[in-house]
Amino acid sequence: MGSAKAFLEINRQEAGYRPIHDRIHDFGEVEQTLNSRERKLQASRCMDCGVPFCHWACPLGNKAPEWNAALARGDWELAYRRLSATNPFPEFTGRICPALCEKACVLNRFNHQPTTNREDEAAITEMAFQEGFVVPNTDIVRNGRSVAIVGAGPAGLAAAHALNRMGFSVTVLDKNEAAGGLLRYGIPNFKLNKAIIDRRIRLLQAEGIAFRLGEAVAPDAIATQLARQHDAVIVATGTPTARDLAIPGRHLGGVHLALEMLAQQNRVLAGMEFDAAQRVSARGKDVLVIGGGDTGSDCIGTAHRQGCRSVTQIEIMPRPVEGPDDPHNPWPNYPRTLKTTSSHEEGCTRRWNINTLEFLGADGKLTGVRVQEVEWQPAPGGGRPAMVAKGEPFVIKAELCLLAMGFLKPEHPSYPANVVVCGDAASGASLVVRAMASGLDAARRIHHLTSK
Ligand SMILES: Cc1cc2nc3c(=O)[nH]c(=O)nc-3n(C[C@H](O)[C@H](O)[C@H](O)COP(=O)(O)OP(=O)(O)OC[C@H]3O[C@@H](n4cnc5c(N)ncnc54)[C@H](O)[C@@H]3O)c2cc1C
Numbered sequence: 001m002g003s004a005k006a007f008l009e010i011n012r013q014e015a016g017y018r019p020i021h022d023r024i025h026d027f028g029e030v031e032q033t034l035n036s037r038e039r040k041l042q043a044s045r046c047m048d049c050g051v052p053f054c055h056w057a058c059p060l061g062n063k064a065p066e067w068n069a070a071l072a073r074g075d076w077e078l079a080y081r082r083l084s085a086t087n088p089f090p091e092f093t094g095r096i097c098p099a100l101c102e103k104a105c106v107l108n109r110f111n112h113q114p115t116t117n118r119e120d121e122a123a124i125t126e127m128a129f130q131e132g133f134v135v136p137n138t139d140i141v142r143n144g145r146s147v148a149i150v151g152a153g154p155a156g157l158a159a160a161h162a163l164n165r166m167g168f169s170v171t172v173l174d175k176n177e178a179a180g181g182l183l184r185y186g187i188p189n190f191k192l193n194k195a196i197i198d199r200r201i202r203l204l205q206a207e208g209i210a211f212r213l214g215e216a217v218a219p220d221a222i223a224t225q226l227a228r229q230h231d232a233v234i235v236a237t238g239t240p241t242a243r244d245l246a247i248p249g250r251h252l253g254g255v256h257l258a259l260e261m262l263a264q265q266n267r268v269l270a271g272m273e274f275d276a277a278q279r280v281s282a283r284g285k286d287v288l289v290i291g292g293g294d295t296g297s298d299c300i301g302t303a304h305r306q307g308c309r310s311v312t313q314i315e316i317m318p319r320p321v322e323g324p325d326d327p328h329n330p331w332p333n334y335p336r337t338l339k340t341t342s343s344h345e346e347g348c349t350r351r352w353n354i355n356t357l358e359f360l361g362a363d364g365k366l367t368g369v370r371v372q373e374v375e376w377q378p379a380p381g382g383g384r385p386a387m388v389a390k391g392e393p394f395v396i397k398a399e400l401c402l403l404a405m406g407f408l409k410p411e412h413p414s415y416p417a418n419v420v421v422c423g424d425a426a427s428g429a430s431l432v433v434r435a436m437a438s439g440l441d442a443a444r445r446i447h448h449l450t451s452k
Pocket residue numbers: 096097098150151152153154155156173174175176180181182183186187188191215216217218236237238239240262294295298422423424425429430431432433435
């Protein structure tokens with residue numbers, strides 16, 4: 001603990017975002033950083049609670065009180081060691097984790113000013129890289145066993161890191177041309193700069209992990225070839241199928257799944273070229289985003305940077321409650337309150353209780369979307385409320401429509417006993433921190449399985 005009374009004397013201070021007029025013209029990270037003095041003061045606010053709910057809430061079991069105490073004292077190296085003991089890639093969570101720990105922080109219950117754990121993580125990790133505390137471990141003693149990992153997203157990478165350190169020979173295969181999964185081909189650069197992923201992949205390679213990229217592996221090849229060639233296999237293939245909208249006009253040019261735009265934009269920023277017919281661009285267009293979640297929000301920020309004329313986001317479910325507290329999901333649980341992201345702040349019309357009926361077009365191209373306001377009536381005997389149409393349908397003008405309605409939970413064949421499924425591939429679409437925790441758990445299971 002930094003100082004016994006710091007939480008009474010120092011307010012929570014977030015670094016905040018770059019000004020909108022500045023950030024809207026580029027894909028650089030929007031979040032700013034505090035200076036070291038301010039960062040240490042923030043860390044000193046941690047009360048080192050007897051029952052640290054932050055630790056309970058973090059899927060990785062991150063020991064926030066321990067690294068906050070070291071950070072408050074200015075011992076950045078110890079802070080990094082404590083942080084990286086439970087979190088293999090704190091530079092990712094430090095940027096894009098929704099920080100379940102902060103919502104569970106006792107200070108959040110006390111005065112809605114929780115510790116700044118997520119930003120502290122990012123600061124500790126960047127300092128650790130800058131000061132040379134993060135070096136590859138090249139003294140790993142090999143145990144003679146090998147493992148193949150299919151999927152180089154956060155789940156597969158976390159499993160690879162842990163198994164490699166245990167002495168396994170690890171090969172990671174991915175169908176994409178670069179590693180990172182949705183970190184690289186989903187989350188926009190303005191939330192996570194891809195050089196941060198490259199830096200970590202170089203470390204994993206230096207520690208001996210082999211990457212075979214641009215290689216799609218079918219489930220039957222996992223079950224037969226890979227499971228025979230290796231002592232164990234991990235399937236960390238995420239949720240490849242997005243939820244679609246089978247309504248009239250779906251074939252029109254200008255209607256796309258969110259990831260078609262987001263992944264392509266990240267590839268363009270990585271130097272890949274697409275011809276005009278392939279390019280999904282919001283330039284000069286009115287954009288409609290269907291789906292009120294985080295993927296939709298990422299579409300909004302991307303549309304702004306591509307030079308759209310306007311963005312509207314619609315959601316079929318009702319508007320969430322205003323925060324900070326969620327009466328249906330009280331502290332220390334994560335509140336399901338209205339979330340306004342940096343992308344929303346950049347300009348967007350948001351509407352809830354809107355159902356989508358039809359895509360309208362001319363000459364094969366989208367011109368608008370016919371929608372209908374709805375209300376949700378409680379089912380008499382409990383259960384799922386019934387959706388009831390309200391008023392007359394109306395048209396939202398749009399030349400680009402992005403479907404951001406979530407992903408289907410994948411089904412897997414019955415794999416041999418030495419194959420473990422983890423991350424989003426096992427749970428359905430979730431969070432980076434949960435995918436990493438699941439990857440570490442899969443690594444422990446494989447260690448146990450192959451040690452018998
Ligand atoms: C647009 C968007 C924004 C998001 N933003 C956030 C955020 O801000 N914070 C947060 O915590 N979470 C966020 N998420 C969720 C988060 O990205 C995922 O929960 C997480 O990446 C899941 O990790 P994973 O490793 O299980 O799967 P993925 O990241 O999906 O990785 C799976 C990998 O498997 C590979 N693969 C699939 N099939 C095959 C095959 N047959 N052969 C070889 N390789 C294959 C894929 O190419 C991919 O690289 C976001 C998701 C999206 C879509």
